[in-house]
Amino acid sequence: MADAPNPFQLPNITKFKIALCQLSITSDKNQNLDRASRSIRLSVEQGAKLLVLPEMWNCPYSSDYFAKYAEDFDNRDASPTLSMLSEAACCHGITIIGGSLPEWDHGRLYNTCCIFGPDGRLKAKHRKIHLFDIDIPGEISFKESDTFTAGDQPTIVDTVGRIGIGICHDIRFPELAALYRKRGVDIICYPGAFNVSTGELLWELVQRARAVDNQLFVATCSPSRNSTGSYTTWGHSTLVGPSGEIIVTSGHEETTVIAQIDYSNIQLQRKSLPLDDQKREDIYKFIDAHELNP
Numbered sequence: 426m427a428d429a430p431n432p433f434q435l436p437n438i439t440k441f442k443i444a445l446c447q448l449s450i451t452s453d454k455n456q457n458l459d460r461a462s463r464s465i466r467l468s469v470e471q472g473a474k475l476l477v478l479p480e481m482w483n484c485p486y487s488s489d490y491f492a493k494y495a496e497d498f499d500n501r502d503a504s505p506t507l508s509m510l511s512e513a514a515c516c517h518g519i520t521i522i523g524g525s526l527p528e529w530d531h532g533r534l535y536n537t538c539c540i541f542g543p544d545g546r547l548k549a550k551h552r553k554i555h556l557f558d559i560d561i562p563g564e565i566s567f568k569e570s571d572t573f574t575a576g577d578q579p580t581i582v583d584t585v586g587r588i589g590i591g592i593c594h595d596i597r598f599p600e601l602a603a604l605y606r607k608r609g610v611d612i613i614c615y616p617g618a619f620n621v622s623t624g625e626l627l628w629e630l631v632q633r634a635r636a637v638d639n640q641l642f643v644a645t646c647s648p649s650r651n652s653t654g655s656y657t658t659w660g661h662s663t664l665v666g667p668s669g670e671i672i673v674t675s676g677h678e679e680t681t682v683i684a685q686i687d688y689s690n691i692q693l694q695r696k697s698l699p700l701d702d703q704k705r706e707d708i709y710k711f712i713d714a715h716e717l718n719p
């Protein structure tokens with residue numbers, strides 16, 4: 426007898442709606458969870474199948490809060506945030522790229538993105554690989570590495586297409602995006618919380634660069650701006666297409682952005698401009714070897 430169809434088996438979806446939930450974050454964790462639930466519901470009502478939440482959305486983005494708000498993901502009873510995400514993914518039959526959250530694991534803190542599939546199961550965890558340490562005197566000083574331990578794995582999940590994950594500062598490193606491209610990723614999702622100092626000049630630039638270099642989709646989701654805290658986020662959650670075009674972007678206020686993704690544009694773009702075939706690894710290798718050994 427044939428197996429019963431699995432209701433959670435995803436057909437090969439190439440066209441679907443994505444939602445970027447740009448949330449306002451407060452110091453009240455329950456309120457943050459309620460806001461996220463509301464935005465998830467709103468996204469589903471508008472037909473979204475893939476949802477992205479911001480970096481650090483259950484907790485203010487400040488070293489003073491990370492440890493206090495962190496949850497042990499292996500102990501679901503002690504992790505209201507993961508329970509909510511899992512229930513929402515399952516009840517609505519959607520994939521949630523769960524932004525990022527402070528995670529406790531064996532006495533260490535990580536900045537972690539949890540990805541839930543439409544059956545509500547945790548499909549993967551991405552721990553931020555490149556921690557954000559910056560010191561521009563008089564402008565911004567922040568040192569994630571004082572608090573967090575860096576992750577050491579790239580993360581790819583297969584749900585609505587093949588999805589690569591990075592968190593905020595991870596977007597600055599083209600090597601990670603190129604690795605995802607090599608492994609057949611269709612879209613890279615970067616929950617992020619760029620700040621007003623680096624955001625204006627670079628946020629859009631790095632997203633479009635990662636998309637156009639690799640001819641794939643890039644989606645970002647940020648918290649909305651809160652100018653009263655110690656860290657002022659830039660906002661501007663965005664979806665970029667495989668030729669570097671901005672499909673949709675937001676301002677810095679709280680909002681839910683919905684957009685249509687069509688993966689067939691990736692193949693179109695790669696066919697008309699076959700960058701992969703045009704690459705000259707022979708020359709890059711030669712230059713590398715020559716510079717090391719002139």
Ligand SMILES: O=C(O)CCC(=O)C(=O)O
Nearest residue numbers: 557593594618619620623
């Ligand atoms: O790379 C940047 O300029 C900002 C990165 C950032 O805000 C973060 O990683 O949280």
